[in-house]
Amino acid sequence: MTPFPASNSVEDPALTGKTFRSQRYDLAVDTISREEIDEVIKWLQGYPRLTMADETKRFEEMWSKWLGVKYSVMCNSGSSANLLMYAAAESSGRAKKKKIIVPATGWATTIAPAVQFNWQSAMCESSRKTFGMDPDQLAKLCEQHRPEAVIVVPVLGVPYDVDAILELKKKYGFMLFEDCCASHGALHKGQKIGTFGDMSSFSFYYGHHMSTIEGGVVSTNDEELYHHLLMLRSHGWLKDLPQELADATRAKYGIDNFRQPFTFVIPGYNLRPTDLNAIIGMLQLKKLDATVQRRASNHLVYQKELAGVVEFAPGLPGDTISSISFCAVARSSAERKKIVTELDKNKIDTRIFTAGNLGCHPFWFERFGKFSAPVADWLNQGGFFLPNNQTLDRPEIEWICGIVRDAAKRSG
Ligand SMILES: Cc1ncc(COP(=O)(O)O)c(C=O)c1O
Structure with missing residues (x-):
């Protein structure tokens, strides 16, 4: 798939002002604008x-x-x-x-x-x-x-x-x-x-x-x-x-x-x-609702575009998700590896799902033994992040989802 043409030029001053944005689709971007500085x-x-x-x-x-x-x-x-x-x-x-x-x-x-x-x-x-x-x-x-x-x-x-x-x-x-x-x-x-x-x-x-x-x-x-x-x-x-x-x-x-x-x-x-x-916090609070709204609507685009391709948390009826990244779950570690490779080729940042299963980290298992349970283990093995932040919009997310869809299809 070819790179999204306008990939890194989309900025919404109402939300972010001018913030630094790299030539990648970063998972985390700054919310503090030059105007705020x-x-x-x-x-x-x-x-x-x-x-x-x-x-x-x-x-x-x-x-x-x-x-x-x-x-x-x-x-x-x-x-x-x-x-x-x-x-x-x-x-x-x-x-x-x-x-x-x-x-x-x-x-x-x-x-x-x-x-x-x-x-x-x-x-x-x-x-x-x-x-x-x-x-x-x-x-x-x-x-x-x-x-x-x-x-x-x-x-x-x-x-x-x-x-x-x-x-x-x-x-x-x-x-x-x-x-x-x-x-x-x-x-x-x-x-x-x-x-x-x-x-x-x-x-x-x-x-x-x-x-x-x-x-x-x-x-x-x-x-x-x-x-x-x-x-x-x-x-x-x-x-x-x-x-x-x-x-x-x-x-x-x-x-x-x-x-x-x-x-x-x-x-x-x-x-x-x-x-x-605190001064920075007060400036940031002014645009928090707009940021949340953008993240929430981006999340819904991910859910729609990736339904049937990967798993994700659907959330409960009547609740509103305000995500920091979109968490997708591949069917296996092997499929995750293929998707991650394609994401990387297209300069889209990804990483493991938060900390995976916290019970599989040394600070926990060295004291209490490994924690193992079906959902936590499944998230640990298949979970990965896709970027969601206030600088991304619908066409960019649709493009990212296309990369994931193609990679998942190829892995069968
Ligand atoms: C659920 C949760 N708790 C705690 C923290 C830690 O916050 P901080 O990095 O400000 O210490 C994070 C960081 O992302 C988090 O996601």
Whole structure:
């Protein structure tokens, strides 16, 4: 197949402004435009404070409003946001037995804190419909382990089975963490993913729906967890708490006013962002809805064009997928190899499906043994990514799908 003629010239200034684009179909492209960098330079020329202060608070308020939650705590990455969710569950005393169910498909740092904090973890099989946690398998694990927490991933922006998992939450009373690091703007029956659990995390790394260079956020409607997140992000100190609560906490310990800001209540971290990240975040938020819309409509083109050619997560009726890449699954590793070769010849980036089966990575199996289950193994063997981002449009995706179709046909 000949290269798509206008391949790398399509740019939509309403979405991206002028961003760097290579001569390949990259999986990840920058969302920070030159115009936005110019605005940042203007802000810098006012010689503002750069470390975390008022701009971060303003970003957090804007983000909470966009997502539809009460509280958000910005931090320096999506992985840090995940770490904070586990830490807040522990320090608020809601995970005394430290028992969690984790997904087989997601990202390494979705589950790394469970290992680092020595939580008793059981891994859950994935669903063919969503590639997220399979609710039937989760039900079995809940019966067996009675977890205090479950961490779900809307895999690549495909909403997990929210209704079924909320039913299980009601029945078993676990805390629900939503790792939405790659699913900004995905919807379950019109409501944003990241608003259904006790806490949710998002990443603002390069190539995601929006970027703050590096960055992340934890969002929650729970005031007590919010206060723990604030302390955990900054050394465990009282300084960032609302004044009244800081005063009351100091008084409880009989500490004088002078010492108050530097009183360390819980063992914390330093996971702070900078105000520079927050300024970029506010610029990015302005176009997030347009970016999400483009990614969602591109995803539908992939689904239509590749039906019957490769497998993919169809998602659940009434849900909206906002994908970071399109995940296709070949019938075998051999077929995947043929498709990948053709993609590479045509300068279309690809890679394995996220981390494949997380239970097949040394950080997991060296401690707990290999995890094997039909869907997670199938994704591990046949899954690969196709580019979806806000710079791609329908003709380009149709062209990419043509390459995949031809390669799949040839492999028989
Ligand atoms: C599901 C999931 N969780 C966590 C992360 C980590 O985010 P970060 O790269 O900002 O640390 C990612 C990154 O893509 C992710 O996809």
